[in-house]
Amino acid sequence: MKFIMKIPFHITLLVGKAVANIAKLVDKKRGTNISGKIATALCNDFVKHFKNIDFSKVIMVTGTNGKSTTTNLIAHTIKQSNRKTATNGEGANMMGGVATTLIKNSTLTGKFNKEFLVLEIDERSLPSIYKVLPAKNLVITNLQKDQVQRNGDPDFIYRKFAEVINKDIVLFLNNEEPRSKGLEDKAGQVIYFSVNKNDESFNKSNFYDITMPCPKCNHIIKYEYFNLESIGKFYCTNCNYSSEEKPDIYVSNIDSEGNKIICNNETYSITYNTPFYIYNYAATVSVSKKIGLTEEEINQGFKTFVNPGERREILKYKDKVIHYLRMKQENPETLQSALDTVAKDKTEKAIFIGLYEVKDFLPYYSNTFYFYDCNFKDIANTPVEKYIVFSKTVCYDTANRIIYDGADPSKIEIYDYEEDISVILKKMDDIKTKNIYILTGMKPYSNIKNFLAEEEKANG
Amino acid sequence: MDKVVINLVWLYPDILNLHGERGSVQAFQRVCENLGITINIKRVNEYSEKIDFKNTDIIFCPPGELKVIYDIKEAISKQMDELKEYIDARKYFITIGTTGCLLAKETIRENGEKIEGLGIFDMTCKERKTVIGDDLHFVIEKTKQEIIGSQIQMIDYELNNQEPLGTIIYGYGNNNTSKEGARVKNVIFTNCLGPVFVKNPWWAENIVMNVALNKMNIYNENEYELENKSFTSTKKFIKEKPKQI
Incomplete structure (x- = not known):
């Protein structure tokens, strides 16, 4: 046998x-x-x-x-x-x-x-x-x-x-x-x-x-x-x-x-x-x-040692410095870690947040509750010019979460888009601060990165 | 007229710490502020702390790991008579997700172990081998309010001779039948997360208004009993009548 x-x-x-x-x-x-x-x-x-x-x-x-x-x-x-x-x-x-x-x-x-x-x-x-x-x-x-x-x-x-x-x-x-x-x-x-x-x-x-x-x-x-x-x-x-x-x-x-x-x-x-x-x-x-x-x-x-999976990246786009902080969906600790990093920066900033529906396997679903396992209060206590909240479906929940922890609603713009990153990122040109943070998952970030690279190329 | 003050007890916040449901307590605070009603929120942290049932209007029990339910049941059982009076006074006791087991007759764990509940609901629970995570959309039978959110189902709930909280529009609910949650008077169990009262502030508002009006002695919750029954019977009639050719 x-x-x-x-x-x-x-x-x-x-x-x-x-x-x-x-x-x-x-x-x-x-x-x-x-x-x-x-x-x-x-x-x-x-x-x-x-x-x-x-x-x-x-x-x-x-x-x-x-x-x-x-x-x-x-x-x-x-x-x-x-x-x-x-x-x-x-x-x-x-x-x-x-x-x-x-x-x-x-x-x-x-x-x-x-x-x-x-x-x-x-x-x-x-x-x-x-x-x-x-x-x-x-x-x-x-x-x-x-x-x-x-x-x-x-x-x-x-x-x-x-x-x-x-x-x-x-x-x-x-x-x-x-x-x-x-x-x-x-x-x-x-x-x-x-x-x-x-x-x-x-x-x-x-x-x-x-x-x-x-x-x-x-x-x-x-x-x-x-x-x-x-x-x-x-x-x-x-x-x-x-x-x-x-x-x-x-x-x-x-x-x-x-x-x-x-x-x-x-x-x-x-x-x-x-x-x-x-x-x-x-x-x-x-x-x-x-x-x-x-x-x-x-x-x-x-x-x-060099970590191939580093969760932080810095990009330059026109006169802006973009800090990318990668987070894992449905994982409060990685979201909190990203939020803590942003909160440590006491200078004026704009924050782009893209928390998405969960599409790892069927059935896809709209988990919004893990946002409430995290604290956004420390960010709200720092100078923020704008919060740009993007993603399909749960963008309204994201905005509400930030407001619950004290963010000024007039500083929040909501974009109910999934694929059309260009509409969201055009905002970057309107923002006065050069200090930008992006908190999102890997896939949306790749879309953002590709878009910015193409824009840079087109603009010479 | 004296200003209405609502007292909410947040039960075992550190022990029942799942799925961001602390947000629902914040939602009650926000709703009360919007309505101009004062709310006192009290944390009951330890099993040894007594719950002041007499001076409480809403008890909120967030979801927790199933392993803690036995200890919670043991703690609350010591005040069972006060709990029964509290329920008879139509005050609110709200449980979310896994904490529904607390109010059930018993729960059978995956390893066969049985956990006795408080027996408020004629409901039995069985721990699942796998998790179901999905959106949840249902209508509360009593108020006809639509509620939306999601659920992480680790336990199947079987209602015996027990009124459900609502009827499913989309989702798994208690056990993939059309039933969602359970209700006895104002003791409520729902599987819905979100946090549920953040995503559905109109439900929190409804609860707060009921508490406030009851405190002012100007509202009878059973006022619409006949209309409610009429609504259900007409709905049933519409559903069952022969289709027109």
Whole structure:
């Protein structure tokens, strides 16, 4: 029976390799996981059949936000230390993407030909992928509200993670994120990564501010301070659950101007210095130390790391400077992070906001409620010349959200358009300020970028 | 005449923290301000805090994770007699999304575990294996108001001998039948998110006006009972009559 099972795997593997090569020839940018998708459709438990994988050197990275960046950073750092490493860093984080990574990094007989395997894993796919690839290292960046049409609420994903975690796993957890830290009792070993209170930390004391239920006893989680939205030093008001006082990996100091962090008394040079990135660096230090990298090797990785999926971009258009802040739909934390960035700019500005209906899969729907998991108040308290609100269907809800948090309605213009970006962007010429922010998803932003490029070309 | 003051209790805001429904509390505040009515909003944060049913007009219960429903039920059960009096006085108790389970007889979780509810509604709930996210459009039976928003359905609600809140125009509602939500007197459950009272301020306005008029003793909520029944029976007659050739 075993012999019979091996035949389809090897044939499937050859088919997968052929498809991967063809896909590469046809279009280098596309076909990320097509070979893996075909292979997993052809062969049951395809991933399970690969040989020569040392599971103690397989690192899975999952969580709501930051998993792509953390995966890329860990893989890059290990690679820089001259250890052969495979990764699905292109964001293909479901079974097909994992299968593709193994197809590309194995011999014709199915022997994995690298030392380390670093994988970004979609939260919902973790149980099925772990079943065929029992990694001994699992990083959970955080567990927050996200993609409710698929995930429902965070506890739905918490239960998916809980299915997987066992005493054979080393779990790397964010010491300041209450929900994912709640999984600590289930693992064999836990390594906590942590970031100290810093210049960007903040408190919340408004009447409408809310926190979350304790993952262990369902009472209230309170924060001594926040480093990010819903991430900060916390404690439960009922049980003794809290952030660890002595985390294993601790960023004690952030030198934003010098682009350096001090972590466990060692100094690392970094490229990105926003609070969100500091957690990604801390997670990477925790994994790197565990697998035996030296401080010099980690530093080398950090110094040379460039994030291919950076969420911020600066464009120039005529005399305007456009700051683009990418956000993920139905993900309050990325929207809040973008809003916080804008609010830090205390100078006059114009803000273009394009929050769209959700069209990831059928049925499409008009989720407007996650806007209310975010605060727009801090933006409304800064000088804003104009708010340009655009998108089909939910633009009115977006405008209403801003007004609810104190924006002057006379400063808001609403454009009920989806495709005709030109009408919206012509506004840019009418605006006096040169300081423009655009908050929207990737697709509308691409349309905007293309339009601006064509305009620039036409204008010489 | 004394100025009307409405007291709203926002129940367990940190524990029932889903889907931005805190916005609905803001909507009540805005509607009251627009109507020139004073509103006092009180957060009841901890399970151990007593709810002042006597001096409350509207209790708002946002959606939360299903795992917290048992603790909430245990907390409120300690004031069950006061809750019954509150309901009989036709005061408002509003639950959104998953928190509907609190008012049901029982909820069966995906793993088979049963959670007992307060039993205000003759309704049973079953946790779904998959999530349904879609728009939701329905009409409230009692007021004929159209309500629009969306829903994230993690639980199917089965109404037994229980009046629904409304009839579906588009969407999944309780369990993909034509029924949306549930209602006993002014105890209301809806699946609708938005936040629901931000997207539908006319509904919040209707509730606030009812509370205000009742407080002023100049409005009988059952005043249009016969007209309401007439509306329903005429609608049924129109729907069922033979088509003209």
